[in-house]
Amino acid sequence: MRCTRGVRLGVWALLGLLVPFAAHAQMRPVQLICEYLHDPLGVDAVRPRLSWQLKSGERGVSQTAYQVLVASTDAGLAADQPDVWDSGRVESNQSLHVEYGGPPLASSKRYSWKVRVWDQAGAMTVSEPASWRTGLLTQNEWHGHWIGRTEDTRYAPAPLLRHSFELRREVENAQLFISGLGYYELRLNGAKVGDHVLDPGYTAFDRRVLYVSYDVTAQLHRGANAVGVILGTGWYNVHSLAVWGFDKAPWRAAPKLLLELRVTYDDGSSETIVSDETWKTSTGPITYDSIYGGESYDARLERSGWDTASFDDSAWQPALLVAPPGGQLVSQQMPPVRVVRRLTPRKLAEPRPGVYVFDFGQNFAGVSELTVDAPAGTTIALRHGERVASDGSLDVTESMRHQRQKPPRFQTSEYTTAGGGPETWSPRFTYYGFQYVEVSGLPSEPSLDTLAGLVIHTDVESAGEFVSSNELLNRIQAATRWSYLSNLVSLPTDCPQREKNAWTGDAHLAAEQALFNFKPAAVYSKWLHDLVDAQRAKGDLPGIAPTSGWGYGRLNGPAWDSALLLIPAYMHQYYGDERILTRHYDAFKRYVDYVTSRAPGGIANFGLNDWVPYKTRTPAGITSTAYYYRDAQIVARTAELLGKHDEAEQYRQLAQRIFDAFNERFFDPANGSYGNGSQTSISCALYQGLVGPEHRGAVTRSLVQAIAQHDDHIDTGVLGAKYVLLALTENGRTDLAYKVVDQKTLPGWGYWMQQGATTLWEDWKGTQSLNHIMFGDVSAWFYKAIAGINPDPAAPGWANVIIKPSVPPGMQSARARYDSIRGTIASAWQIDGATLTLVVEIPANSRAAIFVPTPDADSVQEGGQPASDAPGVRFVESANGYVRYDVGSGRYTFEAARPLP
Ligand code: BGC
Numbered sequence: 001m002r003c004t005r006g007v008r009l010g011v012w013a014l015l016g017l018l019v020p021f022a023a024h025a026q027m028r029p030v031q032l033i034c035e036y037l038h039d040p041l042g043v044d045a046v047r048p049r050l051s052w053q054l055k056s057g058e059r060g061v062s063q064t065a066y067q068v069l070v071a072s073t074d075a076g077l078a079a080d081q082p083d084v085w086d087s088g089r090v091e092s093n094q095s096l097h098v099e100y101g102g103p104p105l106a107s108s109k110r111y112s113w114k115v116r117v118w119d120q121a122g123a124m125t126v127s128e129p130a131s132w133r134t135g136l137l138t139q140n141e142w143h144g145h146w147i148g149r150t151e152d153t154r155y156a157p158a159p160l161l162r163h164s165f166e167l168r169r170e171v172e173n174a175q176l177f178i179s180g181l182g183y184y185e186l187r188l189n190g191a192k193v194g195d196h197v198l199d200p201g202y203t204a205f206d207r208r209v210l211y212v213s214y215d216v217t218a219q220l221h222r223g224a225n226a227v228g229v230i231l232g233t234g235w236y237n238v239h240s241l242a243v244w245g246f247d248k249a250p251w252r253a254a255p256k257l258l259l260e261l262r263v264t265y266d267d268g269s270s271e272t273i274v275s276d277e278t279w280k281t282s283t284g285p286i287t288y289d290s291i292y293g294g295e296s297y298d299a300r301l302e303r304s305g306w307d308t309a310s311f312d313d314s315a316w317q318p319a320l321l322v323a324p325p326g327g328q329l330v331s332q333q334m335p336p337v338r339v340v341r342r343l344t345p346r347k348l349a350e351p352r353p354g355v356y357v358f359d360f361g362q363n364f365a366g367v368s369e370l371t372v373d374a375p376a377g378t379t380i381a382l383r384h385g386e387r388v389a390s391d392g393s394l395d396v397t398e399s400m401r402h403q404r405q406k407p408p409r410f411q412t413s414e415y416t417t418a419g420g421g422p423e424t425w426s427p428r429f430t431y432y433g434f435q436y437v438e439v440s441g442l443p444s445e446p447s448l449d450t451l452a453g454l455v456i457h458t459d460v461e462s463a464g465e466f467v468s469s470n471e472l473l474n475r476i477q478a479a480t481r482w483s484y485l486s487n488l489v490s491l492p493t494d495c496p497q498r499e500k501n502a503w504t505g506d507a508h509l510a511a512e513q514a515l516f517n518f519k520p521a522a523v524y525s526k527w528l529h530d531l532v533d534a535q536r537a538k539g540d541l542p543g544i545a546p547t548s549g550w551g552y553g554r555l556n557g558p559a560w561d562s563a564l565l566l567i568p569a570y571m572h573q574y575y576g577d578e579r580i581l582t583r584h585y586d587a588f589k590r591y592v593d594y595v596t597s598r599a600p601g602g603i604a605n606f607g608l609n610d611w612v613p614y615k616t617r618t619p620a621g622i623t624s625t626a627y628y629y630r631d632a633q634i635v636a637r638t639a640e641l642l643g644k645h646d647e648a649e650q651y652r653q654l655a656q657r658i659f660d661a662f663n664e665r666f667f668d669p670a671n672g673s674y675g676n677g678s679q680t681s682i683s684c685a686l687y688q689g690l691v692g693p694e695h696r697g698a699v700t701r702s703l704v705q706a707i708a709q710h711d712d713h714i715d716t717g718v719l720g721a722k723y724v725l726l727a728l729t730e731n732g733r734t735d736l737a738y739k740v741v742d743q744k745t746l747p748g749w750g751y752w753m754q755q756g757a758t759t760l761w762e763d764w765k766g767t768q769s770l771n772h773i774m775f776g777d778v779s780a781w782f783y784k785a786i787a788g789i790n791p792d793p794a795a796p797g798w799a800n801v802i803i804k805p806s807v808p809p810g811m812q813s814a815r816a817r818y819d820s821i822r823g824t825i826a827s828a829w830q831i832d833g834a835t836l837t838l839v840v841e842i843p844a845n846s847r848a849a850i851f852v853p854t855p856d857a858d859s860v861q862e863g864g865q866p867a868s869d870a871p872g873v874r875f876v877e878s879a880n881g882y883v884r885y886d887v888g889s890g891r892y893t894f895e896a897a898r899p900l901p
Contacts, residue, residue, distance in 0.1 A: 027056035027063070027119045027844050029095075031823075032130035034113075035333060036521040036575075042135035042177070042213030042331040046105070049097040049579065052115050052127060053823040054844035059872035060888030061844040065091045065118040070102060070111050077112040077129050084111060089118075095845050096576045096797050096821060107137045108175050108262055135213050135331035136177055136260070142329065144274030147319040148256040149281040153237050158286035158429065161257055161319055162228040163279040164309045169265035171220045179211040180257045181325055182234020182291075183429045187307040188219040188227055196336035197456060198431060201490030201526065202235045204546040205251035205325045207533040210332040210526075211258070220263065227273070228307030231255035232289045232429025235546070236325070240292040241404040244501065249548035256322050258329075280316035282306075286428070291500065293409040294384075295427035299418035300376060330529075334522035335459045337489055339366070343453035345437075348446065351392035356439045358451050359388075363435045363759040363771045365486035365496035366456040368413065369426035371449065372442065376419025380441040382451075384411040384434035386497060386770045394438035398768060399497040411497065431456050433486060433496030433771050435758070457485040460518040463819045466782045469812035472742060473782060475753045480779040483759040484514055487773045491527055491546075492520075495762065495769040501544040502527065503774075505560035505608065509718055510773040511567050512780040515574040516789075516818055524567050525580060531564050532587045539594025543608075557607010557620060558627035559719055564591055565634040575821045576797020581638045588635050592651070595628050602661030604628040610680045610717035611774075612763040614747040615710075618680040622666055623719050626688035629658040662690050672698030679706045680720030686727035700731040707736060714740050714748055722777040729785040729806070732880060737785065738808035741778060749778055787816030787827045788851070798822045803840050804851040804882065805829050807899045822846050829853075836898040844889040851882035854896035860885075861895045 029052040034040055036051075054063055067089045069082035076083055085102025095117075105111070110133045116126045136142060149159035176193070178186055179200055186193040193214055200210035233239065237254055238246035246252075261273040284303050288296040305311045346361035358368075363386050372380060385396040400410050411432040415425050437451055466477050487493045491502040492510065507527070514520050527545070534545040541561040542551035565588050568580040581588075595604050602625070609620035632655040639648035666675045666685070672695060675681035682703040685691050691699050707713070707724070714724055728737035744750040747764035755766060762772035783789050788805030791798060798820045805814070805827055815828030823843025830837050842848045852860055852867075857878035862870035867885060873892065876884040881899060 026123060026125055027054050027061045027117065028125040029053070029115050029117045029127040030055050032113070032115065032127055034130070034132040036519070036525070037333065039131050040333065041133045041215060042211070042333065043132045044135040044137055044331040044333070046137070047099045047101070048132060049099055050113065050115070051096045051098070051821065054095060054117065055823065056844040056889065059890030061119055061890070062888065063093045063095055063117050063845050064120055065089050066094065066098070067116040068098060068113060069116070070100070070113045072109070072111065074112050074129060077114060093845060097579070105134050105137065107134055107141050109134050133175070133213070133215075135211070136329070139329060142258065142260055143272055144258050144260045145276045146256045146258050146322050146324045147275045147277065147279055148231070148254055148322045149283070149317070149320065151254050151320070151322060153239065153252060153254050155254060156288050157283035158289055159231050159255060159281055160228060160284045160303065160306060161231070161275070161279050161281050162226060162306060162311070162313060162316070163273070164224060164226045165273050166224055167220060167222055167263060167271070169267060169269070170222050171217060171263055172266045173264040174216045174220050175262045176214045176216045177211050177260045178214070178229070178258070179209050179329065180229055180231050181205060181209065181255055182236030183232035184257065185230045185428055186214070186227070187229070188216055189225055190305070190308045191219070193219060195338055197339060197428070198234070198337045198489060200332050201334065202546060203327065203530055204533050205236055205327050207327045208529060209325050209327040209329050211329050212332045216261070224309035226307055226309040226311065227259070227261070229257050229259065230284065230286065230428070231257060232286070234291055234429060238291060240290045240409070241406075242292060243402045243404065244499075244544070244550045245548045251325060251327070253323075253325065256325065258324075275319075277318055277321050279319040280313040281319045282313075282316040289427070289429040290409070291430055292403065292411070293405065293430070294412040294414070294432070295430050296414040297425060297427065298416040299423060299425070300416065302418065334526050335461070337456060338459040339454045339456055340459055341455040343455060345448045345451055345453070348448055349392050354440060354442070355393065356442065356446055357388060357392055357394060358437045358439065358448075360435050360453045361758070362482065363433070363486070364453065364455050364482060365431055365433050365489060366454045367426045367431055368437045369424060369452040369454055370413070370415055371422055371424045372415070372417060373422045374417045374419070374443040376417055378441065378443055379414060379416045380439060382413040382415070383438045384432040384436070385438070386433060386435050388436055394436055399433070402498060426454055431489060431496065433498075456489065458488045458490055458523055460488065460520050460523065462517065463519045464516045464783060464816065466779070466787060466814070466816045468782070468786060468814035470742065472744070472750050472753055473786070476741070476749045477779055477782060479753070479757055479759050480513060480773070480776045481517055483771055483773045483776060484510060484517065486759060486771050488520065488523065491530070492523070494774070495772050497771065498769055502530070502546070503544050503560065504531070504541065504556070504563035505543075505611065505718070506772065506774040508563035508566040509722055510776045511570050513776045515570060516780055516783045521571060521575055521577070524571060528564070528568060528580065528584060532584055535564070535587055535590065539590035541591065555608060558595055558604050558624040558631065559620070560608055561591060562627040562631055564588065565631045569634045572796050573791050573793065574797070576799070578641050581634075582642050585635075585638045585642060588631070588638060592628070592631050592635050592654070595631070596654070599625070599628060602658045603665055610719040612768075613680070613717035613720070614715045614764045616676075616678040616680075616715050618678045618684070618716075618720065619675065622675045622681050622684055625658060625662050626684050626690055629655055629662065629690060630688055632658060659690060663692070669695070672702040674699070677702070677706060678716070678720070679703065679710070679714065679724055680716045682706055683720055683723035683727035686731060687723035696731060700727070700733065703727060704733065704736060707740065712736070712739050713743050713745070718774040721775050725778065725781045725785070729781065734785050734806035735808050737781070738806070738811070749775065783816050783818065786811075786814045789816055789818055789825055789827050798825065798843075798846055801825055801842055801846055801848040802851070803827050803848055805838065805853060807831065807836065807853050809901045831898050834898055836896050838894040838896070840892045840894070842887065842889045847886065847888050849876070850885045850887055850892065850894070852885065852894050852896050853882055853899045855881055855900055856897040857883045859897035863893055867894060
């Protein structure tokens, strides 16, 4: 291997961007999580699952045994006195989802835990302590009442509810549980509690209502205290009229609140403060709020000090006791929605006198924050949208096309000043999808400082990073991340402006990308309940969940509904989560049986097809039947996990019948093609595993032809856009998939970027929404195909990692880092002259098959010596342009003759 020093430095500069490798030689447990969250509050799982990662600087390290210790106090845990549960030493390499196995847990109690692990040499290390706190585990533990201001759903102002109370001693600990529908803002002693916005998450409130847990010890004191809550309409009292009929939702009612505050004093005695008819209510400055329409705020109506104990509320009305919303109270066990970032406008224009348009240069979900100095009673209107017309004025025609409100009001904030100095305001109970804000009513000319953009989404941690030498790919990657986050506001949504609906198809098409880029496990766990809540007795599902009842008859079908099975299957694959499969087994079966009832002879010829295609349409029969096939397999696999071997066999046989029927109906053996020969038809058969091994070569060739017919451009809708790239990669044609992604003309992701897109669009031409995530699987393909990080279907939860990068002609380098549930997986490659360098990192307690892309097996070195002599590296085979090595955990640096261009 000849490398000049300069080139080598270049390689290391690139690869140095991988996370620094663990300095510790000895394996130790880190990153302890309970139900996917760090030190969560409000855990209501009866047997919470505990996971940890293992860190080590050595190669080939794995866990051979573990011991979980759970104590009721930190001191007890530190003294190795696990008075709650001691798992004992368990001879196992399991480090994910170890179920708590102690006596039943108590409500609103903190549990401290740690784990001891043993490595192959028998050396033991112990983790730092972690904790979880339980929520209210049974419905009858709630002592409070649902209260509100009115039962009139048309009453517009947002209610304020307040209560003063005395605490007779020093507070040792205080836990607060709240649900406020549609949205709440919680305040204690004059300040907002926590940093959540648009809380609680959206559910079908007549089925399930989320409550949120806070530790408020620091916000309370001995003596007089006050709690105040503002309620918004959110999704609970939707009064905007639109095609989805949320105004007619069965759960619809006026805003209401349930609150319980449990205080423990320094002498061990306790006190509970709850919402009831002794609370007082009035209205304040929010005169209108709507999830679609926006918010109006009249600062002259602010009630100074209303959320403090000294406030005189004698003129306020007593709160009204109201009916509960009907749904079961469930703890909100996912990262909250937050304001995660501030954006500054890039440009400011004045298309009409006195009407100003701010451009943030980025499409996103959130709100704008206004700063203004104007005489009292000045009303400023801020309309939000993602397009401007040719004259520079805001154009929301597309985004409003499903709205039926008269007079129309959409994505509009309205602020009326109190006067007397600069005022800063942003709405609380709504959010918008936008890039532009049109502002009118300002008393004087604004500057860029007049507005800030507050980016809002469910605050999931980032998990992955992909960077390559091709700037176009990097831009598509960035746009995908923006679109995903814009579409994660307690639910996985389709778009943040027009609909804000959790469309099932969009959700599963975006899911694998999401699992690489972020940590959305808890969000999907919650949304799966929403889906199951929406399933009807006969097994069918609506196109959106939650739904008011809209979307069952049409605008669904296997290609959308299969989110119910696919997302749990992905969670099993990416997180090793079996519970998400087994918990919903009955719902899976009911769904597949429903499809069977509509699929005579094994062909499911109904439902949405390859949505928003470019030119060529693909009939639903192909795509729906293929999902039906996948679903039957997922039912079979889940039955196996549950030990239901007969049912597993029954659904395996069903899958086989679907496979046969599909091929009988759609396969054209003479041409190696399927259905109408569209890119989607052929790639669907390949990607969904419906092509017999003997035909794969021929079918791949016909896919290549179908792409060539469109000048090596993609010609599919949202379904095919996922299949084409993966079908090509899985059949050895990543080069062509790359060419398709690298196109800069219509249709393709590159075309969008050429047009200045900062998010992914709904359709190839860009005539509809400009912030949809359903074409986003291209980002998962970057991780899998280019960087080469692939899960092994036979070893869920990254127990085994398949590293198989591709080096498309013209690319110089690519790197990806993925914080998997087991720890960091990284793969980075670079071409220098005739040499390929590949650096791979595999977390402790995992192993990997590394496929080095080189035509010359003899050229492969690892750490400067022939790879087959390198410690912990085992040569397996050389085939199809790759040399395979099996390794344990650790960092590996391969150098080899580069693949032929
Ligand atoms: C949504 C899509 C959705 C589709 C299905 C559209 O209005 O925005 O993303 O999947 O409808 O009908």
